[in-house]
Amino acid sequence: MASDPILLTTNARRYKAFFYCNSVAFVVSLVAIVLVQTEKLVEHHVLEAAMILDLFGLIGAYAAGSCRDVSTSIYAMALAGAVLVYVVIHVVFFTLDHKDKGNNDQEDRSLEKRRKRLLLFAILAATITYQAGLTPPGGFLLQDDELGHHAGDPVLLYNYPARYNAFFYCNSVSFMLSIALIILLVNPNLYRPAIRSNALSVCTAVGLFCLMGAYAAGSTQHLKTSIYIFVLVAVVLVVAVVLLLVFFLLKRNDSDSEKGQLTDQNKEERKDVEENNGDKEERKGEIEENNEDKEERKKEVEEKKKERKKHARRKYLMLLGILVASVAYQAGLKPPGGAWQSNNDGYEAGNPVMHDNRRPRYLAFFYSNSISFMSSIVVIIMLLPQWLPKEKGEWEKWSLRVMNWTIRLDLFALLVAYAAGSSRGWKTSVYVGTLIIAVLAYFAIHMMLSCIVRGREKTPGTSAA
DSSP states (O other), X not given: OTTSOHHHXXXXXXXXXXXXXXXXXXXXXXXXXXXXXXXXXXXXXXXXXXXXXXXXXXXXXXXXXXXXXXXXXXXXXXXXXXXXXXXXXXXXXXXXXXXXXXXXXXXXXXXXHHHHHHHHHHHHHHHHHHHHHHSOTTOBOSSOOTTSOOTTSBHHHHHOHHHHHHHHHHXXXXXXXXXXXXXXXXXXXXXXXXXXXXHHHHHHHHHHHHHHHHHHHHSOSOHHHHHHHHHHHHHHHHHHHXXXXXXXXXXXXXXXXXXXXXXXXXXXXXXXXXXXXXXXXXHHHHXXXXXXXXXXXXXXXXXXXXXXXXXHHHHHHHHHHHHHHHHHHHHHHSOTTOBOOSOBTTBOTTSBHHHHHOHHHHHHHHHHHHHHHHHHHHHHHHHSSOOSOTTOHHHHHHHXXXXXXXXXXXXXXXXXXXXXXXXXXXXXXXXXXXXXXXHHHHHHHHHHHHHHHHHHHHHHHHXXX
């Protein structure tokens, strides 16, 4: 009957396995959300156990619903076990020489910050890969055909088997990596050594590269276009490195010139001080020591403030990068206009409809969306590890600026993709672009009015004084 699941008719056991695993995960999540404020459940780690049951339910639902044969389902579930085994081996070999420093509050705070960033990525990556695995690009066959293809099977599987397998396994690896990361990040005894040894950062980077591979394989049917997508990644990396080097060299030249001027002035001042104030050095010694202590305390406070600002900025960039990547990933695999479901009138099943009907508009959408997705992935990869040493503060400062500009590029490309894909007429796309000008004009007017009001509020106080 209409509206009945096709998989229920073609493979009832597989559908029931998917349905009940997915239902268990959904119900457990809702119950955990409702009961999360109960202190007794938190103390006895009931919610952690419920969440692990939730994640295993997702693994079972994904393995049952993303493929149609038992062997592939077993391979998909084995990926999660392989990830956990790798993390254990990595931690064992890379923490042999590690010495526990006892209660180190600064290190604990740093680990907690990194845990939050990794957990944020893992949750959103699991969300988009779960949906993409259950509804692959190109859609499903709606009925059996003369070639022996069954209803409910992915269209891409029969038209381009190699491309579908590349998409499926890349997406599955990213999904299982995300689930394994979430399981490990729940327990402090597990995630602390795993984060110290960068095992979780390696897993996250692999998951991001697998997302790139799944996007390149599933968003287009042509090998040449998939190669162009990876070229975009190289271009973004080259631009980021060039900007970082340019900013750093400019800053270094300015600092060198300032140091040269200061050294010349300091030499002359030192001569004058030695000639005129030789007798006062002993008296100033005690005062200078007290001043040095005060300055050291001030420096510590300032460094803590700077570190907080940098952490907030990294978290802000990570959040925007993950948000843009998730939106662009789903839009690339499910392009506007849908895909052809059968080979009729010279059209090939699985190809985007807009690609054949409105090719220029589709290309504008596809490449803008791809630039947005790949740039976001590059930013996330750069934010994951602590790859900049603490001694080189300028590198970290300018790298964050480069990432900030890259995120702006992401958002601009996402806007172009939306304007090209959300409508079918260029006139409507232009209207979408003018909305930005209207919003910016609104901000400008608001800023002007607020400045005028603040100026009027200050004038009575100054005149009265």
